[in-house]
Amino acid sequence: MTYTVFVDGQEGTTGLRIHEYLAARGDIEVLKIDPDKRKDPAERSRLLNAADVAFLCLPDAASREAAFMVNNPNTCLIDASTAHRTAPGWVFGLPELARGQRGAIQASKRIANPGCHASAFILAVRPLVDAGLLPHDAAVSATSITGYSGGGKSMIAEYQQQPLPAHLGAPRPYGLGLKHKHLPEMMAHTGLTSPPVFMPIVSNFYKGLAVSVPLQLRQLKPGTTPEAVHAALAAHYEGERFIRVMPLRDAATLESGFFDVQACNDTNRVDLFVFASPDDKDGQVLLMSRLDNLGKGASGAAVQAMNVHLGVDEALGLA
């Protein structure tokens, strides 16, 4: 069986990476748009409606526009943008979210893929909420360190200019209005009733992302230990091929003394960590979640969602 696929936004960062994933696939025929017509609504509409699966790798407004163009009931849209992640009628493209999510992705023709920061945050927090360890109304905060490709073509150009302006050489916190666009999906797909205080930091490396979520154990169900937090993650992701729950107080990371934000690059993997002090006297845990923002954070996740939707091996074409 061959499926036809169109990538709207084929020359953007996410779109190009999806093409790389699909290039080796014998079961996929990629429909290409003439470069001169890639923003021509009539031509985009024709190709969107000709595809079995269309990836939207566009700014939010253009993604909304594309969704309106589709009238072929067989076309499945997989949107990488923020436009539809909490929209009615769209399924969240994160198969590992909860039991039943794969079935929902398979059954829907409208799939909204998670944001890169949001994927990492949700995958760390959702299991604790589901296990009843973290109350829905918990006050949570999170930090994310990300490479600059997360900002798409314009941010890549900014960071790759020669000579590099001095202010881009150091990490840059942003989202300081506390209204980052991933907050709605972070709440909707973890079950938290108030937004986390979230500070992303972009830095001078191409890709790689790590979200950290510090928790005081007294915020959790009384009696919760770091072991219980770790066990909840391990149980939630048992058998998941793209999620690795690392050992509690991961010895390798602790020995090196530094966390490697880039260690999931060029994979579709997410690594989850639970750090705690050795004697646990302070009653704290630090959750960390690491991924490649262009892998499981965007293009890899989109291809995985397509595989689930088509009912083929979920890992086909993915590292």
Ligand SMILES: NC(=O)C1=CN([C@@H]2O[C@H](COP(=O)(O)OP(=O)(O)OC[C@H]3O[C@@H](n4cnc5c(N)ncnc54)[C@H](OP(=O)(O)O)[C@@H]3O)[C@@H](O)[C@H]2O)C=CC1
């Ligand atoms: N980069 C990342 O790590 C992640 C990105 N995303 C999301 O994926 C989407 C794409 O992001 P990314 O690839 O990084 O962005 P880029 O800016 O790299 O690419 C966007 C592409 O869309 C094209 N485009 C803009 N408007 C239109 C239009 N009206 N019709 C057709 N094409 C159009 C742009 O054209 P032109 O080349 O002329 O600018 C560009 O090629 C965004 O919504 C982003 O937020 C999601 C998760 C992670």
Ligand SMILES: CC(=O)N[C@@H](CCC(=O)OP(=O)(O)O)C(=O)O
């Ligand atoms: C470094 C940087 O700017 N990153 C982007 C997130 C990239 C991402 O996940 O984007 P979407 O939600 O748009 O899909 C940001 O924080 O806005």
